[in-house]
């Protein structure tokens with residue numbers, strides 16, 4: 256896999272880490288500890304090195320003279336070079352092996368040049384000063400800089416992992432009458448556990464006893480606590496507020512919603528965006544630019560008559576300061592923050608490239624049922640033909656609908672329950688996609704079908720009633736017995752209030768809203784009118800939804816499709832940005848680029864804004880990182896030497912770290 260290899264080595268390790276462990280921070284923490292230890296040891300060694308250096312002695316006007324003074328200095332500096340410089344030297348070797356020279360090689364080269372030049376001076380080859388003390392302070396600052404930097408980088412990219420770390424390690428398992436506290440890792444599917452008021456839910460599970468409100472805000476961004484009772488699902492990481500719950504474990508550890516989200520997020524963070532590729536390429540060029548600038552700097556200073564020592568020092572500073580670190584981190588950090596932040600709001604980004612396209616949308620196509628409306632149908636009218644009763648109609652329809660998962664079927668069945676009707680057995684059940692259902696009930700062929708089917712088959716119905724009902728925005732289905740009309744059932748769905756606000760906000764942004772539905776033309780227009788949507792595609796067969804999306808794209812428009820991800824899969828895939836909504840905590844909607852955990856159409860707006868903000872931050876960071884180099888390299892080369900501004904390698908290292916820290920902080924300021 257071609258990932259971050261050419262950036263740095265700590266990132267590279269992080270990625271490998273996150274494959275096998277969901278507590279992905281450990282690799283980083285270990286690295287941070289390592290940097291810290293090397294920093295303090297090198298700092299300790301730096302003091303005698305400073306005292307032993309001629310230059311410092313001259314400045315502070317004291318003199319140390321004892322046998323083997325230079326040898327001791329050499330030994331101490333060698334230790335700092337090897338031990339303190341180790342992460343950079345090892346990183347250089349890694350980069351060399353991957354044939355992608357980058358920041359580690361720059362630093363490795365810089366400290367090696369400084370070290371070997373000084374060693375040559377100590378042993379009497381070459382002229383001028385050694386600069387062991389500068390080498391030592393450079394390494395110390397590099398270690399400190401990277402240590403601080405890694406901490407801020409970790410803070411940015413681990414926002415979600417931190418959530419996992421907050422999860423309780425133990426759960427109260429119920430064994431008959433008693434409960435015992437057991438580690439989460441020992442829980443199995445089906446285990447019953449107790450969650451006391453105020454506690455965090457430790458596993459994904461189903462409530463089998465109790466009733467409470469649950470705060471899911473840190474997982475889905477749902478700010479209002481949700482009421483939950485028996486039979487409903489709870490997710491690990493949410494907080495049980497006032498009730499005491501008995502839940503049956505569905506998933507623990509890796510199989511929980513939270514873990515899947517983290518997995519998803521880390522996958523998305525790895526998928527590179529275009530801006531990122533650009534930055535990586537730039538970072539690669541920067542290596543060669545830095546080397547070239549270093550060599551040119553050396554040559555010019557040397558030709559101006561300065562000593563080799565001074566020329567080497569200038570060259571080392573240039574190499575250190577142009578470390579492409581900030582450039583390499585500029586966009587990955589923003590990506591890390593934006594994916595993690597959005598996941599916490601219940602906006603799961605599966606495909607980053609498509610997500611970045613969201614800032615340039617021209618139109619958003621919404622599926623009607625379940626997206627713009629609640630998807631909860633209630634029966635409002637039942638009309639029977641002359642020889643049947645309302646009960647007959649419902650009873651025949653219900654017997655077939657029992658086999659269906661369609662929201663309309665749920666509506667019919669609820670009505671049957673309400674009226675306490677008995678259902679008959681059904682044989683030869685079959686569903687006619689986008690049309691309805693059929694089956695044999697009491698020896699008769701029963702169909703429950705759409706108005707379109709009635710029209711196509713020229714079946715006689717009560718047109719007048721049908722027209723009236725659909726103009727009221729009600730979805731009507733027809734019941735046929737052996738091809739003859741038996742009756743019709745009208746059902747109403749509630750329009751989501753948030754949907755109207757979303758459509759309005761989109762219009763203000765200059766984005767068209769379009770409705771796509773399998774439902775009848777009149778109903779579709781009624782709903783569209785309620786929401787302020789102008790464009791409606793009605794009576795679209797499921798297989799045809801993708802074609803309708805294509806149709807909207809024809810003039811080059813960038814189009815997002817928002818649907819439930821089940822029967823809209825091809826349309827989601829066809830759209831430039833496929834957004835699945837309303838599938839709850841099922842994160843595995845393969846065809847969607849983005850999954851919205853809450854069923855709130857307004858989240859589409861959040862996606863749009865997030866996409867815009869993310870892009871803006873990336874550009875800002877790239878400018879910061881690139882701009883820094885444009886200023887810093889000439890400065891390090893000594894263009895301002897005539898007016899007395901000369902940077903030492905150590906100051907170069909300070910500036911290098913600062914630029915990265917600024918980029919990291921800027922990334923963390925991203926808001927939704």
Ligand SMILES: Nc1ncnc2c1ncn2[C@@H]1O[C@H](COP(=O)(O)OP(=O)(O)OP(=O)(O)O)[C@@H](O)[C@H]1O
Pocket residue numbers: 622623624625656659661663664688689690691692703704705706730731732771772773774775795796797
């Ligand atoms: N189980 C069913 N019972 C009764 N009628 C059905 C059923 N399934 C489909 N139909 C009929 O076919 C039409 C189209 O159904 P389809 O599933 O394609 O659209 P939908 O999911 O209801 O609407 P949308 O496209 O907005 O989600 C429905 O409006 C209805 O008339």
Ligand SMILES: [Cu+]
Pocket residue numbers: 358578579580581911915
């Ligand atoms: Cu760096």
